[in-house]
Amino acid sequence: MYRYSEFDTAFLAERNAQFRAQVERRIDGSLTEDEFKPLRLMNGLYLQLHAYMLRVAIPYGTLNPDQMRQLALLAQKWDKGYGHFTTRQNIQYNWPKLNDVPDMLDALAEVGMHAIQTSGNTIRNVTADHFAGAAADEVADPRPYAELLRQWSTDHPEFQFMPRKFKIAITGSENDRAVIKAHDIGLQLVERDGVLGARVIVGGGLGRTPMIGKELSPFVAFDDLLAYLEATVSVWNQIGRRDNKYKARIKITVHEHGIDAIRAKVNERFLQVRPQFKGADMALLEEIKGHFAPPAFREGSVAVFKDAYHHDPVFRSWVDTNIAAHKQDDHAIVTISLKKQGDTPGDATAEQMRVMADLAEKFAYGELRISHEQNVILPHVHKSDLPAIHARLKEHALATANIGLISDIIACPGMDYCALATARSIPVAQQIATRFEELKLENDIGELKIKISGCINACGHHHVGHIGILGLDRAGVENYQITLGGDGTETAAIGDRTGPGFAYDEIVPAIERLVHAYLDLRDHADETFLQTYRRLGMAPFKAALYPEAQANAA
Amino acid sequence: MARAFTPKVITANDLLEGDVIYLTADDRWSRDLAEAELITDEAHAQLRLLDAESQPSKIVGAYLADAIAGHDGPEPTHFREDFRRTGPSNYRHGKQETSPQPRA
Numbered sequence A: 001m002y003r004y005s006e007f008d009t010a011f012l013a014e015r016n017a018q019f020r021a022q023v024e025r026r027i028d029g030s031l032t033e034d035e036f037k038p039l040r041l042m043n044g045l046y047l048q049l050h051a052y053m054l055r056v057a058i059p060y061g062t063l064n065p066d067q068m069r070q071l072a073l074l075a076q077k078w079d080k081g082y083g084h085f086t087t088r089q090n091i092q093y094n095w096p097k098l099n100d101v102p103d104m105l106d107a108l109a110e111v112g113m114h115a116i117q118t119s120g121n122t123i124r125n126v127t128a129d130h131f132a133g134a135a136a137d138e139v140a141d142p143r144p145y146a147e148l149l150r151q152w153s154t155d156h157p158e159f160q161f162m163p164r165k166f167k168i169a170i171t172g173s174e175n176d177r178a179v180i181k182a183h184d185i186g187l188q189l190v191e192r193d194g195v196l197g198a199r200v201i202v203g204g205g206l207g208r209t210p211m212i213g214k215e216l217s218p219f220v221a222f223d224d225l226l227a228y229l230e231a232t233v234s235v236w237n238q239i240g241r242r243d244n245k246y247k248a249r250i251k252i253t254v255h256e257h258g259i260d261a262i263r264a265k266v267n268e269r270f271l272q273v274r275p276q277f278k279g280a281d282m283a284l285l286e287e288i289k290g291h292f293a294p295p296a297f298r299e300g301s302v303a304v305f306k307d308a309y310h311h312d313p314v315f316r317s318w319v320d321t322n323i324a325a326h327k328q329d330d331h332a333i334v335t336i337s338l339k340k341q342g343d344t345p346g347d348a349t350a351e352q353m354r355v356m357a358d359l360a361e362k363f364a365y366g367e368l369r370i371s372h373e374q375n376v377i378l379p380h381v382h383k384s385d386l387p388a389i390h391a392r393l394k395e396h397a398l399a400t401a402n403i404g405l406i407s408d409i410i411a412c413p414g415m416d417y418c419a420l421a422t423a424r425s426i427p428v429a430q431q432i433a434t435r436f437e438e439l440k441l442e443n444d445i446g447e448l449k450i451k452i453s454g455c456i457n458a459c460g461h462h463h464v465g466h467i468g469i470l471g472l473d474r475a476g477v478e479n480y481q482i483t484l485g486g487d488g489t490e491t492a493a494i495g496d497r498t499g500p501g502f503a504y505d506e507i508v509p510a511i512e513r514l515v516h517a518y519l520d521l522r523d524h525a526d527e528t529f530l531q532t533y534r535r536l537g538m539a540p541f542k543a544a545l546y547p548e549a550q551a552n553a554a
Numbered sequence B: 001m002a003r004a005f006t007p008k009v010i011t012a013n014d015l016l017e018g019d020v021i022y023l024t025a026d027d028r029w030s031r032d033l034a035e036a037e038l039i040t041d042e043a044h045a046q047l048r049l050l051d052a053e054s055q056p057s058k059i060v061g062a063y064l065a066d067a068i069a070g071h072d073g074p075e076p077t078h079f080r081e082d083f084r085r086t087g088p089s090n091y092r093h094g095k096q097e098t099s100p101q102p103r104a
């Protein structure tokens, strides 16, 4: 049976009661930490540097206003008044007390939410484009397909004993906002002669061995997709390496055998498994689609919008950066920036969460999304409501017009919170954003994605940043490596390392030198940083980054 | 050749609060690194770690962290331990909220 929230009420209540009892037994000493740890991790409770951390799942990054208000309540009642939205489309609370966590989980269950983590070597949550169902450029809403894949894989015997965990991302658009080439399998919905299907990408991933996925097939019709994916996973199951945790990911299998050899094996296996699929999955898909049906879009004049756009330059600049094209001409997709210059990327206060919930309820058909770029989205807004939304956002420090610009930085928690970190990332992001705000260069620089990770696990996706920053520990001191030319979209690429890293107090000036070099080097004002880098290569940027080396060579 | 033993303190996280704590010479858990017992002998360090680990209903994840003798007690030698005794740098949360800790 299909359930939108993944787990039903009775199941959540039972799980929460179990965990409450486990917490009690840990506290009274009848469970040791070794026994308790796997139980708390399954329930999304981690121990970080300064405190526990609770990670709450947001399936497909989609929230309704009541859920957002409940997230605000948790922040206010059991945390320090804020929550942190991550690149995994979930929210983290950085300061819960062990005793309070069962109450927090009960409060989440009231709105059908949970912190249960999919774990182990199975297919992890399937992720989808955060503009799904709204984007003007999409062939179809990818979420029903994502949900079909998740349900199909959850209890599937073939997928319970895989060499390693497995992540799938889906987009319905040519413009890839779901980073499909950095997932084990990436799917792009495409239409061919009136038939809907998917382009299949395989073998991407970030982490310590970053790789861009390769095309396994340009088109698999939807009737055949599950059979084709089963064949793919099955081939990997057979030949994937199990001798080494880091070599077990499908990206390594693809790299070692070559995409052509993998394709030949998958095609062979596909013919064997195909007869087992009899179309029941397509019936399920139809049912799922009902749950992702678009709202009844209202009609009306957009005169108010046009008027404000012409007369209010602040509104105009916000519209130009934070609004994306909706499939309904008179509607728009609003991205609310959680990246006000100088603030922590991805953090929202309880009050801000409530404001966003109210706006969604009043103007956006009750829907909110969380993007992997750590911003909040109102996917469906009638254009005539944009001025009112903007006015309300301004009152709560939520109207920053910087989506896709230099201060819209992705940063992982880094050494300020994360127990695995080798250096900080948040203050580096804060300082870069503040610096370019002071220089008043942000709009002139244009599209530029900076992504920062505080260790090699790459949660900040630094490999696919136009400028990537990786924080390391070099002989007991923070040191930051820079990569250039990374790209997480349809033209995906892994960034190239520039050379030696920079100390904590040298990294912001280094970024400033890079950006000034770009401004000098670009052909015209519309040539982006990434385009300039692709045209000229590393040399001129390296010269700007390491002036001493230049001087010594001269 | 064995490396010379460098001075250590015993640190962990409090089971209920989750915050950073240090073992003192008189067997208390303190929130303040300056009150920690600075251990200069390797055998004694292992014994004290066992003492710490035998208190699972109070603490989580005890380990030996490098430290040096400072003016008012032990001080961290690595920035990770400096953050642990202070709190995050983006908000004045954690230990710096209640008892201001110097940041080197």
Ligand code: HEM
Binding pocket: A046, A085, A086, A087, A088, A182, A205, A206, A207, A208, A411, A412, A413, A417, A418, A419, A420, A457, A458, A459, A460
């Ligand atoms: C703070 C606690 C966190 C811990 C302990 C943690 C731990 C890890 C570890 C160990 C890995 C490597 C997994 C593997 O390949 O074996 C990983 C990967 C990853 N993490 Fe985190 N993480 C944390 C927070 C986050 C946050 C806040 C985000 C998003 C902002 C995030 C996003 C990711 C992503 C996208 C990957 C996958 C990289 C890949 O494609 O292989 N993580 N994390």
Ligand code: SF4
Binding pocket: A412, A413, A414, A415, A418, A419, A420, A421, A422, A453, A454, A455, A456, A457, A458, A459, A460
């Ligand atoms: S990249 Fe490293 S430091 Fe950053 S959140 Fe992930 S595990 Fe922690």
